Amino acid sequence: DAGVTQSPTHLIKTRGQQVTLRCSPKSGHDTVSWYQQALGQGPQFIFQYYEEEERQRGNFPDRFSGHQFPNYSSELNVNALLLGDSALYLCASSHIYRQGPSGNTIYFGEGSWLTVV
């Protein structure tokens, strides 16, 4: 059973450029969330997708956008990159209503390291 997979693992971009990060959720999961983890800090919630719609959003500017596809996979797009966008971007997946021992648990991928120079 594959867990949450993310690509690319590492990437370097220049200020002002745009970046797209990709995520495939854990098998059986229908909800995808994105988090930003700056160096030395805890992860911060960016937004969450369910049924191809953004359902909840954290305190991030509109430069951060996303998409969810019919197969539940997701993309995170960041436009007009700033140096401060350098961080580990984590994708997390869960099932919206599943109960039981594995329910209500959010699983994370290995992350995509973004460096903006």
Next chain:
Amino acid sequence: AQSVAQPEDQVNVAEGNPLTVKCTYSVSGNPYLFWYVQYPNRGLQFLLKYITGDNLVKGSYGFEAEFNKSQTSFHLKKPSALVSDSALYFCAVRDSPTGFQKLVFGTGTRLLVSP
């Protein structure tokens, strides 16, 4: 707003000794609490969660956590630490068990287990 606090930036323990990583929470309503571990240059791995039920929750890799409602705490524990337990540990709270909810993380506690 839901929040968690991890008062210790780092915890040092000798291998074989018991370890405790502290977490306190502030929520409106019932708390849904989680512990995750992050090894260097890796993502977050789920350790355990408290939703309801027994106050002592058992999780992966021999870890357990004790939920204390009166002290609003959810401390992570392990009876005998291993060098391989050295990592960054995050406590997190979720608004409710289902639905469109997010995790709010603490600042993390670095655990260093010495041989």
